[in-house]
Amino acid sequence: MNSFISALYRLSIPVILLTIALILRPRVSQIGAEPLTLLQYLPYVLAVISGLLAMQFNRSRFLLLAVVTVAVYWLVQTRLQVSLDDVGAAQVFNTLAFGLPAIILALVLFDERGIFNPYGLIYGVVLCVLAWAAWQYAELVAQYVQQGSPWFVLWPRDGYVLSWAATVLNLLVAAVALVLVFIRRDQCEVALLGTLVAVWALLGWFYLPQASIALFAATGVLQIVALLRASHAMAYQDELTGLLGRRALNERLRGLGGRYALAMVDVDHFKKVNDTHGHDVGDDVLKLVASQLSRSRGGGTCFRYGGEEFCVLFPRRNIEECLDTVEHMREAVAGYEITLRDKSQRPRRSVDGAKRRSSKPRGAVKVSPNNLSVTVSIGLAEKSEELRSPEEVIAAADQKLYSAKKKGRNRVCA
Numbered sequence: 324m325n326s327f328i329s330a331l332y333r334l335s336i337p338v339i340l341l342t343i344a345l346i347l348r349p350r351v352s353q354i355g356a357e358p359l360t361l362l363q364y365l366p367y368v369l370a371v372i373s374g375l376l377a378m379q380f381n382r383s384r385f386l387l388l389a390v391v392t393v394a395v396y397w398l399v400q401t402r403l404q405v406s407l408d409d410v411g412a413a414q415v416f417n418t419l420a421f422g423l424p425a426i427i428l429a430l431v432l433f434d435e436r437g438i439f440n441p442y443g444l445i446y447g448v449v450l451c452v453l454a455w456a457a458w459q460y461a462e463l464v465a466q467y468v469q470q471g472s473p474w475f476v477l478w479p480r481d482g483y484v485l486s487w488a489a490t491v492l493n494l495l496v497a498a499v500a501l502v503l504v505f506i507r508r509d510q511c512e513v514a515l516l517g518t519l520v521a522v523w524a525l526l527g528w529f530y531l532p533q534a535s536i537a538l539f540a541a542t543g544v545l546q547i548v549a550l551l552r553a554s555h556a557m558a559y560q561d562e563l564t565g566l567l568g569r570r571a572l573n574e575r576l577r578g579l580g581g582r583y584a585l586a587m588v589d590v591d592h593f594k595k596v597n598d599t600h601g602h603d604v605g606d607d608v609l610k611l612v613a614s615q616l617s618r619s620r621g622g623g624t625c626f627r628y629g630g631e632e633f634c635v636l637f638p639r640r641n642i643e644e645c646l647d648t649v650e651h652m653r654e655a656v657a658g659y660e661i662t663l664r665d666k667s668q669r670p671r672r673s674v675d676g677a678k679r680r681s682s683k684p685r686g687a688v689k690v691s692p693n694n695l696s697v698t699v700s701i702g703l704a705e706k707s708e709e710l711r712s713p714e715e716v717i718a719a720a721d722q723k724l725y726s727a728k729k730k731g732r733n734r735v736c737a
């Protein structure tokens with residue numbers, strides 16, 4: 324899936340969950356005292372589930388987010404059930420108003436490095452320091468309010484409780500998290516953004532009855548869904564290229580009833596790329612090949628088969644119907660140049676880059692001082708009377724790939 328569309332899809336999950344929470348909120352008050360008491364425990368239960376899953380998958384940011392969510396919910400339930408005219412309640416309110424965005428920003432910026440190592444501890448300590456700083460800052464805020472600063476007063480306008488200063492901070496952190504949702508493929512940014520927006524909404528419209536139960540239940544579900552999606556991605560997606568991996572291919576093939584064609588794609592002389600330019604450049608080349616293969620329109624789904632080998636699956640197609648697409652893929656890879664290190668050599672306009680690429684002769688690995696391009700060999704096979712099982716089709720495509728290599732590489736054999 325295109326990465327922009329997949330980011331929009333990821334974003335749709337918190338939007339749907341928070342909308343449902345806000346729609347269901349008025350009903351929470353109607354459900355009677357006893358069930359309501361039980362329902363108050365729901366956000367705790369969800370946070371415990373999310374924390375346990377995070378530990379199981381060794382995801383420190385998710386675990387810390389679950390702990391922070393529980394702490395915020397507990398504070399709301401135990402310290403903020405009184406008027407904000409109370410000095411103690413106002414300080415807790417402002418601690419949450421400034422502390423939560425600061426903590427979410429830190430979690431957004433942290434790299435995921437697992438839980439059971441020094442980083443897990445350092446991250447935890449950083450969050451504690453931020454919470455303590457927010458508590459101290461809330462005392463300062465009380466002084467600013469006494470001095471009449473319009474930026475820090477609560478109820479800056481009718482119906483909206485959060486001060487403008489806290490609103491701006493929330494807005495900035497939400498903007499950073501939103502940008503990272505589009506840049507990174509991780510699910511955690513979406514959970515962080517959703518939690519930030521939920522607490523922002525809660526504090527902003529603080530006197531809406533039962534908003535905390537509804538919104539915190541929604542963030543609990545959001546965190547669990549994001550964790551499950553992250554673990555699904557770990558199992559099915561190749562981390563380097565973002566393509567689906569071999570396990571996903573095998574499942575897709577088993578589910579295909581009718582005809583299909585399959586292309587095995589292998590980067591030519593890839594060992595030479597690694598040996599000459601290093602493993603990091605080799606990784607960049609694999610990412611580039613993956614993006615060129617998956618960009619091609621023609622009904623194929625691209626998988627990373629392993630190492631420098633990819634597989635493109637064309638459901639409901641035969642070899643003839645996908646030959647042009649596969650040829651296009653080969654040309655797209657061969658026509659693309661990676662610029663190495665010296666960025667001053669990059670063409671200024673994309674038109675110049677395209678011109679430079681189209682004037683380049685075809686062949687295998689080409690290296691100029693600053694540019695590198697690679698080619699791929701492709702073997703094509705289709706399901707038929709003779710090739711019934713997926714294993715047989717893959718073996719036949721592999722055989723054709725071998726022929727393409729033997730015939731000089733940078734070609735398609737079917």
Ligand SMILES: Nc1nc2c(ncn2[C@@H]2O[C@H](COP(=O)(O)OP(=O)(O)OP(=O)(O)O)[C@@H](O)[C@H]2O)c(=O)[nH]1
Nearest residue numbers: 589590591592593594595597602603605606630631
């Ligand atoms: N950078 C990088 N290299 C990888 C990865 N996976 C496999 N490789 C390397 O890919 C190379 C594959 O080389 P070979 O199988 O000898 O084939 P080749 O050099 O591509 O030559 P031909 O296939 O005959 O054209 C090996 O050097 C592997 O170490 C990876 O994820 N990243």
